[in-house]
Amino acid sequence: MVALVGAAVVAALLQFNKNAASYNQYIVGNLIGLFWVPMLTIFLVMRQNPDEFGFTMGSSRKIWIVCGVLFAGLVVLMLAACRMESFQQYYPLFKFYPEFWLVFRDYPDKNPYVTYPMLMLYAEASYGMYMFCWEFFFRGYLLFGLQKSIGWWAVLLQAVAFCLLHAGKPPLEVIGSFGAGIILGIIALNAKSFMPCFVLHWLASVTFNLLIVAGRHR
Numbered sequence: 001m002v003a004l005v006g007a008a009v010v011a012a013l014l015q016f017n018k019n020a021a022s023y024n025q026y027i028v029g030n031l032i033g034l035f036w037v038p039m040l041t042i043f044l045v046m047r048q049n050p051d052e053f054g055f056t057m058g059s060s061r062k063i064w065i066v067c068g069v070l071f072a073g074l075v076v077l078m079l080a081a082c083r084m085e086s087f088q089q090y091y092p093l094f095k096f097y098p099e100f101w102l103v104f105r106d107y108p109d110k111n112p113y114v115t116y117p118m119l120m121l122y123a124e125a126s127y128g129m130y131m132f133c134w135e136f137f138f139r140g141y142l143l144f145g146l147q148k149s150i151g152w153w154a155v156l157l158q159a160v161a162f163c164l165l166h167a168g169k170p171p172l173e174v175i176g177s178f179g180a181g182i183i184l185g186i187i188a189l190n191a192k193s194f195m196p197c198f199v200l201h202w203l204a205s206v207t208f209n210l211l212i213v214a215g216r217h218r
Helices: 002-019 023-045 061-081 085-090 116-150 153-164 171-191 195-215
Strands: none
Touching (some): 002 023, 002 116, 002 153, 023 116, 061 171, 085 171, 085 195, 116 153, 116 195, 153 171
16 A cells, blocks of 8 residues: 555656646645645555654654754765755745845835745745655655565665656756665654654745855855
């Protein structure tokens, strides 16, 4: 069941993501595919507890230290990547993400509920939801669901699926996503949770968006 649902979701999102008409459509479509579809199969078809798929806070201090070290290494890589044209053109995904020099100015439409800081907050919060669903699907549903049957091979399979859904992103990111998927899978298995992977992935995403925007004015 996990393999069939996982393959169907990946195939559907590969097509959907290419044709998404807007950022909001992209986010909503992925939330449905990466979270609600697998969650419904857990409750309605397999009748299991989400905890069995890494939906817990279970971890250890050692795991968080490892994530901290990995984040420090990622910052070094991101500092090099943030000036590359392929990344500059692709990120941030939310194209109304403000430039730093605009943050303290009024938004042009004079709507008190739409300001540059609010746009930045919306971008990171909405992408954070996307990242949560992303990590639940790969490092939760697929990893723990398949691990019950095929053991450590599940780490490899979820990394392949993870890499496939990077299609259309900058080539260096696509290549690196396979190795990143394996590392995140190992972290999740040791933590018995996908939460450390989510925190690491989201924090890296927020940092990279800020570096991309800052890099445009260097």
